[in-house]
Amino acid sequence: MKLFSFAGSLRLGSYNKMFAREALRLALESGVEGEFADMRDYRMPPYDADLETSSGIPESTRKLGQKIRTADALIIATPENNGSISGTLKNIVDWLSREQPVSLRGKHLLLLAASTGALGGVRGLWHARVPFEVLGMHVFPDMKGLPNAANAFNELGRLRDEQTLSQVKATVTAFVAHAAKG
Amino acid sequence: MKLFSFAGSLRLGSYNKMFAREALRLALESGVEGEFADMRDYRMPPYDADLETSSGIPESTRKLGQKIRTADALIIATPENNGSISGTLKNIVDWLSREQPVSLRGKHLLLLAASTGALGGVRGLWHARVPFEVLGMHVFPDMKGLPNAANAFNELGRLRDEQTLSQVKATVTAFVAHAAKG
Amino acid sequence: MKLFSFAGSLRLGSYNKMFAREALRLALESGVEGEFADMRDYRMPPYDADLETSSGIPESTRKLGQKIRTADALIIATPENNGSISGTLKNIVDWLSREQPVSLRGKHLLLLAASTGALGGVRGLWHARVPFEVLGMHVFPDMKGLPNAANAFNELGRLRDEQTLSQVKATVTAFVAHAAKG
Amino acid sequence: MKLFSFAGSLRLGSYNKMFAREALRLALESGVEGEFADMRDYRMPPYDADLETSSGIPESTRKLGQKIRTADALIIATPENNGSISGTLKNIVDWLSREQPVSLRGKHLLLLAASTGALGGVRGLWHARVPFEVLGMHVFPDMKGLPNAANAFNELGRLRDEQTLSQVKATVTAFVAHAAKG
Numbered sequence: 001m002k003l004f005s006f007a008g009s010l011r012l013g014s015y016n017k018m019f020a021r022e023a024l025r026l027a028l029e030s031g032v033e034g035e036f037a038d039m040r041d042y043r044m045p046p047y048d049a050d051l052e053t054s055s056g057i058p059e060s061t062r063k064l065g066q067k068i069r070t071a072d073a074l075i076i077a078t079p080e081n082n083g084s085i086s087g088t089l090k091n092i093v094d095w096l097s098r099e100q101p102v103s104l105r106g107k108h109l110l111l112l113a114a115s116t117g118a119l120g121g122v123r124g125l126w127h128a129r130v131p132f133e134v135l136g137m138h139v140f141p142d143m144k145g146l147p148n149a150a151n152a153f154n155e156l157g158r159l160r161d162e163q164t165l166s167q168v169k170a171t172v173t174a175f176v177a178h179a180a181k182g
Numbered sequence: 183m184k185l186f187s188f189a190g191s192l193r194l195g196s197y198n199k200m201f202a203r204e205a206l207r208l209a210l211e212s213g214v215e216g217e218f219a220d221m222r223d224y225r226m227p228p229y230d231a232d233l234e235t236s237s238g239i240p241e242s243t244r245k246l247g248q249k250i251r252t253a254d255a256l257i258i259a260t261p262e263n264n265g266s267i268s269g270t271l272k273n274i275v276d277w278l279s280r281e282q283p284v285s286l287r288g289k290h291l292l293l294l295a296a297s298t299g300a301l302g303g304v305r306g307l308w309h310a311r312v313p314f315e316v317l318g319m320h321v322f323p324d325m326k327g328l329p330n331a332a333n334a335f336n337e338l339g340r341l342r343d344e345q346t347l348s349q350v351k352a353t354v355t356a357f358v359a360h361a362a363k364g
Numbered sequence: 365m366k367l368f369s370f371a372g373s374l375r376l377g378s379y380n381k382m383f384a385r386e387a388l389r390l391a392l393e394s395g396v397e398g399e400f401a402d403m404r405d406y407r408m409p410p411y412d413a414d415l416e417t418s419s420g421i422p423e424s425t426r427k428l429g430q431k432i433r434t435a436d437a438l439i440i441a442t443p444e445n446n447g448s449i450s451g452t453l454k455n456i457v458d459w460l461s462r463e464q465p466v467s468l469r470g471k472h473l474l475l476l477a478a479s480t481g482a483l484g485g486v487r488g489l490w491h492a493r494v495p496f497e498v499l500g501m502h503v504f505p506d507m508k509g510l511p512n513a514a515n516a517f518n519e520l521g522r523l524r525d526e527q528t529l530s531q532v533k534a535t536v537t538a539f540v541a542h543a544a545k546g
Numbered sequence: 547m548k549l550f551s552f553a554g555s556l557r558l559g560s561y562n563k564m565f566a567r568e569a570l571r572l573a574l575e576s577g578v579e580g581e582f583a584d585m586r587d588y589r590m591p592p593y594d595a596d597l598e599t600s601s602g603i604p605e606s607t608r609k610l611g612q613k614i615r616t617a618d619a620l621i622i623a624t625p626e627n628n629g630s631i632s633g634t635l636k637n638i639v640d641w642l643s644r645e646q647p648v649s650l651r652g653k654h655l656l657l658l659a660a661s662t663g664a665l666g667g668v669r670g671l672w673h674a675r676v677p678f679e680v681l682g683m684h685v686f687p688d689m690k691g692l693p694n695a696a697n698a699f700n701e702l703g704r705l706r707d708e709q710t711l712s713q714v715k716a717t718v719t720a721f722v723a724h725a726a727k728g
Contacts, residue, residue: 047263047270048270049192049196050194081272081279083316084312085266087269087272087273090263091272091273094268126447130264130266131264133685134265135264141681141684181728265672301665301668304668308672308673318506323501410589410633413555413557413560445643447679449630449636458633461627491676494629494630495629
């Protein structure tokens with residue numbers, strides 16, 4: 001079983017990248033393989049059907065789709081921007097949906113969110129499920145919003161708080177066990 | 183009273199642009215002022231907080247925010263992409279939300295969707311309300327999804343079907359009357 | 365201007381009733397009229413179209429519809445049950461929607477939620493907007509979730525915490541000012 | 547593998563009951579076991595925490611929970627009432643969620659909707675996913691809305707239209723194959 005993980009944020013020091021990486025690290029402890037990708041390495045312009053007609057699907061989209069195809073399950077962390085999925089992530093999803101067959105279809109997905117606020121991006125998580133489900137992904141019912149993300153990680157990018165760490169570990173482990181069934 | 187209208191699509195021949203324009207035309211018949219803008223003239227990169235830190239909010243975002251500020255109410259047509267708001271539109275909203283004060287806050291909004299399918303983008307409309315409401319917009323309860331959009335407009339960009347035309351006209355008129363109250 | 369307020373809970377000591385009452389009290393301070401109703405006095409069976417055919421719309425629904433008709437704006441507090449609107453409230457809405465014309469249509473609505481948890485029912489609030497908006501209500505963009513509700517009220521049913529009180533007061537005042545425009 | 551199927555409607559001639567039954571019949575063709583239940587045989591009052599305190603969880607809820615526990619996967623058809631899950635179904639879910647452990651948790655669910663309108667209840671389906679997902683169900687990404695339901699079934703309760711029949715069969719078969727993995 002192979003995981004693929006990324007965050008719907010471009011910022012170098014993104015807490016969502018840290019959360020996606022940390023969740024992947026915890027998943028790997030259970031013996032699965034996995035890889036993290038930084039969306040700075042897969043930049044795409046805002047979706048434009050004319051651009052698609054003239055130049056095709058971007059190379060970055062195709063490379064990302066290929067990564068997704070080789071994975072059995074995904075862990076994606078999304079910023080909550082204006083109560084919903086980040087535009088940056090939604091744009092990635094829209095481009096990915098233009099490939100046939102769609103790489104995301106049929107894959108398992110664990111959605112996470114990190115937020116500097118007190119609610120941990122929980123509104124955004126529920127909004128973010130929809131496009132992935134429309135594309136045929138099995139979005140794991142449990143999600144995990146991480147509040148106060150600015151203080152949540154140590155210098156190695158690990159979750160500081162023991163209780164949070166064990167909750168995230170439990171969610172990730174349950175997700176991996178479920179996804180492993182196929 | 184002044185309206186401002188645009189579509190969450192970049193495609194030159196976008197049916198959502200046609201729908202946003204046509205709705206605006208019908209609104210102007212009731213004597214209000216209004217303007218349509220093409221998002222090709224307000225291109226923004228995918229939101230990136232590092233870019234914002236280094237270069238500030240894009241000039242295109244500031245110009246769009248200024249247009250919104252001078253309007254009392256907005257008519258926005260969004261493609262339904264993967265059952266939800268288009269990534270292109272969500273990205274515009276995310277950038278707009280970085281200006282303080284947020285130009286969208288307190289404005290009235292009529293949401294429309296045009297789709298080449300049979301459902302008229304109705305799923306996307308309900309998903310698209312959320313970020314606008316989170317930003318404090320008064321999103322009009324009635325929305326209008328236009329199915330089979332590829333055949334809906336004549337060469338002047340007017341709705342061909344009399345019944346559809348009168349329904350859209352009724353929705354637009356009710357919206358303008360409500361928004362006019364302030 | 366006249367307000368009408370109730371909660372989507374039947375429990376005698378419901379925190380949502382306390383929150384709906386307290387929000388109404390704060391609204392009345394700005395000089396508007398208003399009334400609170402306890403849904404224990406408007407009990408309805410689960411919606412059943414056969415029951416409607418044989419016995420008509422329940423008397424309790426008609427009485428509630430009449431109260432709503434005489435109001436300009438509503439304040440409704442909903443428990444978050446399973447991440448969404450309470451079934452009890454949804455059932456009331458479904459019955460109310462059977463009257464023609466629908467009493468709710470065109471009214472302004474402020475949605476509140478009280479919860480004994482830390483998130484204040486914020487997921488439920490966003491889910492609860494939808495049926496009211498479908499029915500043509502102008503749901504105020506700002507909502508207010510009250511966390512830790514078990515300790516939030518004093519023996520007179522007033523909010524203990526000064527900051528929370530002033531936030532709720534600000535939301536209620538903004539809502540009343542907006543609804544007063546018609 | 548064992549299926550359990552019901553509809554979120556009480557009406558004797560409910561199209562959603564017919565749709566839930568028909569989907570179950572199509573599933574049984576692939577050799578799984580299954581049972582349909584009519585919610586008229588599991589009537590519950592609107593959720594009331596005081597009633598729960600004084601009388602406990604209703605016998606009907608406990609019986610329904612037991613049925614769910616013995617099944618591996620569920621097929622539920624929900625009317626779209628006011629753009630969302632029926633209050634009758636939401637009330638059933640709220641009562642079911644009071645049992646510990648919750649019978650629904652971890653089960654696979656296929657959501658269906660039948661509607662006499664042209665959109666087939668598609669808005670309601672997306673709204674109805676949320677409480678089930680919050681309770682830890684694996685809601686199948688594909689759903690099926692049946693438009694024009696008043697003419698969709700023959701006197702044996704079978705879908706008349708060949709194309710619709712084969713689409714529903716395909717969805718049900720894919721669901722059963724997925725749920726069978728555990």
